[in-house]
Amino acid sequence: MLSGCEASRSSINGYDHHSYGMFKPGSLIKQRDDITRFKSFAFVNAWKKACSSSGAVNLLVPEGKTYFLKSIRLNGPCKSILTVQIFGTLSASQKRSDYKDITKWITFDGLNSLSVDGGATGTVNGNGETWWQNSCKRNEAKGGSGTASNIIFQNIQMNNVKNPIIIDQDYCDKSKCTEQKSAVQVKNVVYRNISGTSASDIAITLNCSKNYPCQEIVLDKVNIKGGKGSCSNADVMDKGIVFPQCKST
Template identity: 25%
Template sequence: MKEMFTLLLILGLATSLGAWPAFDEFNVFDYGASGVGRTDDSKAFKYAWRNACNAETHSAKVIVPEEGTFLLKPLMFHGPCKPQFIHFIISGTIVASGSPKTWDGLDSSQWIAFKNVTGLNMYGSGLLEGHGIHWWNQSCRYHPDREDCTKLAPTVLKFISCNGGTLSNIYIVNSPQTHVLISDSKGFNVDNVMIQSPQDSPNTDGIHIHSSHIIKITNSIIGSGDDCISIGDYSSNIDISNIECGPGHGISIGSLGKDGRIVLVENVHIRDSTFKGTTNGARIKTWQVGRGNIRHVIFENLVFDSVDNPIIIDQNYCDVRGACKEKKSGVKISDVTYKNIYGTSSSSVAITLNCSRSVPCSGISMENINLASVTPGKFLLANCINVQGTEVGVNPGSCLN
């Protein structure tokens, strides 16, 4: 009786103060999700998110259970939210519709997006399946003659203005376009994710960073039809390490400066990573007509296995490759370090630094680089144009001396 009286007293006080004990777990099954993978579960996710975002608690959890497969239409989860932290725990499988018609009248650039959410932590042992093949089959890149070809296709996960967030322990496959976008965010960490799409899938970057700062990407395996990781405009303090990249186009800064835009990317550190069968390794790519700066970049402790262009700067990018007329404009590339880089090149030119005559690359440092051909005994070249810098222990060389 005494225990019952104490419980009733506590509940009575909570009721009188308008503060019942916080409910902090929101399972999508409790909101009507079927979990069979064939009926639309979008409303259940929407309502679970709404209640989690509005919960009067320090930390809320949206639960996507292991025993379910959940079909979702395009969804935007909005903040700001009341809890300091929201954990979006994906243990089951989330699948997209295989038909591009699902996006008719909607934003075709996104599937699952989070906006203005601080303290978001997405993790779990689950799978996100983008079913991108139908988008790839009508891509303008591969099917330019189709009247209904598509230039823009959904990104599986978008994090827009999400500060202090994390993405970890998630498996993402077959995105129609970019797999993960981090945009206008600060203090966002990605760790131990696996991203896979076919080598010939168009524009399927693994992770793209845009206009974001203090971003860490670590301990992840990424294979796609485009860059494993790409860094876009107005991004700074980017730390990328322990990445297994391949297939794909490597880890790239750019392309930047299209349509004469002003560029600022700085303090980027890419290290302790491997590249297997990629078209590029450590790449910086800028449009001729761009302006601004890329500076304070380090590529360090990298291993290349059968990479077409292990080290490449292309400051003369334009619409028609190989037919770019020289411009007086250009993005200034400075203070770039390449250090402790080893492996094999599948092309004859292992190092290409193609810089602008009007805005040459400066402060380029190369140290302890040893690249060999995948073909035993084949001689490799290094080609540097309009570059100011130093090199020590570089093979093939010399390039900067």
């Protein structure tokens, strides 16, 4: 993670609606649709500026600010070593027409060495309740291919969260499932300085494929209360105090 690097800073503040002078104080609710549009425009333009810069760059969402975003795509490759600092709030548009693909909200594509830092105040609000009324077709596909590797989750506070730590390569929603012959290879994943409480009975789930077991999973100073660990077909290494324990079967 590169959160300590800061040679220059690109702030969304430089592109927000106040700079355009389009909205008067107190008009937030009435103008929400327009604000969503211009906040999305601001975010994408700030991203382009940060991405095209050289060296280490921070893209800042300031504390105390809320940015309503429609579906956006943030493309690489970038010249810079980029850190997205979400110290304020990113809130998803609740209009279905703002999504060409309703399964995607904020997409990062074609990037290497991207870090996301939420600090102590950052919030990403997908406004999920808007979509709960829309039924989803059951996805019965199993398996997959490819690799997910060199991933770090760190400095996260969990407050009554369902499935705080979970890797599930072997998902099955039937009473009997055949053993999958393919899976995404998960390797070198670090969970560091993760604490808080679990809303589910299982706080740590590493449900990995027998044919493609998870490799080099590191639990480093993990303390999640209210649930137990359930791990299978996973190469797990503990560092420091880890609770609950999750010994692979």
